[in-house]
Amino acid sequence: MSETNLPSGAPAASRRAILLGLALLLVIAGVFVAGRAGLLPDADTVTSWMTTLSESPWGLVAVIAVFCLAAFAGIPQFALIATAVAVFGPWYGAGYSWIANMISGALTFWVGRAAGEQAFRRYAGASAQRLSRFVGRNALVTSAIVRNVPTGPFLLVNMAFGVSSAKFRDFWIGMGIGVLPKIALVAFAGRSVLAALQGNLGIAVLTALAAVAVYAGGYVYFRRRAARARQIIATETASPVDSAAEAGD
Template structure:
């Protein structure tokens, strides 16, 4: 129970910091910063870094995608945001796969173990359900599936 409460508190703190630091003008600042990478080879790298770092702050994906489309144009913006989303999902999944999985195995208890086994045996159906029903933010879902 203590581990769950600490993890929940950490997630709330991350989202609170992200909300307070990014604010409403964040999209404009993000677009301007990304637009600086429009010319040259570093646009994709910048998009990947932004998507991966902002996953830890709970930034909404539609804002990040919109910023990429405005900064790089419709085609490159779509392509860069898609690649950056996949890389970000992979990073958060593997973070869940490593330290989070060990923490859950050690302190999770019977209920978490049962849920982990269910997701492990029915990964496609569990992924289909969680992606089509409004649920937790991107990072929480990816880390949970990584842990399971």
């Protein structure tokens, strides 16, 4: 868990956004060409599949169950969100992903709180403990930040909030806000691919650009907040933590 600290260096977010945009445009172009060549199901067929699945009363329950199980297996959230969007369509998939993320996050938070600090210390290591001390006083902002910057596995991150003195409400609100750029990226990308299948290349390109813009904007904002938060962590780590012991010297 050596990477649970909020990161110090801000990599070139603009370069990341450009690469992401190029990758999306290549995917869209490939889908457009393959669709024109008749190599893929047409848009009406895909839409029909999505509608059937989205109308199933068990669809949301299944997504929640998968997210909760995947949280303990360490499966990346991008993969889970992309799967939900592919199965249920951009808008249902995005909504289901957000709800499932909120429930799985709450589950892992309370697992951490039930496990207690001693068990968490043995399992997570010193760096996660520093994060848990910090988030106890900055839960809402930090919960939003860690969804958009490289940290540790979300199981350990959410458990760190649980073992800290953080209020569940602040953790939950921050998580709900922080995960939105990631979900929006995948939802817009899914809508873009569907538009490419329909032959609407202009809409496909515009929604791909919207996906990159939303994610890049959120990423840059939260990276800046992370840099500020890391300065606070460094200051607090350098300060004395046992004034009573110091007074006795």
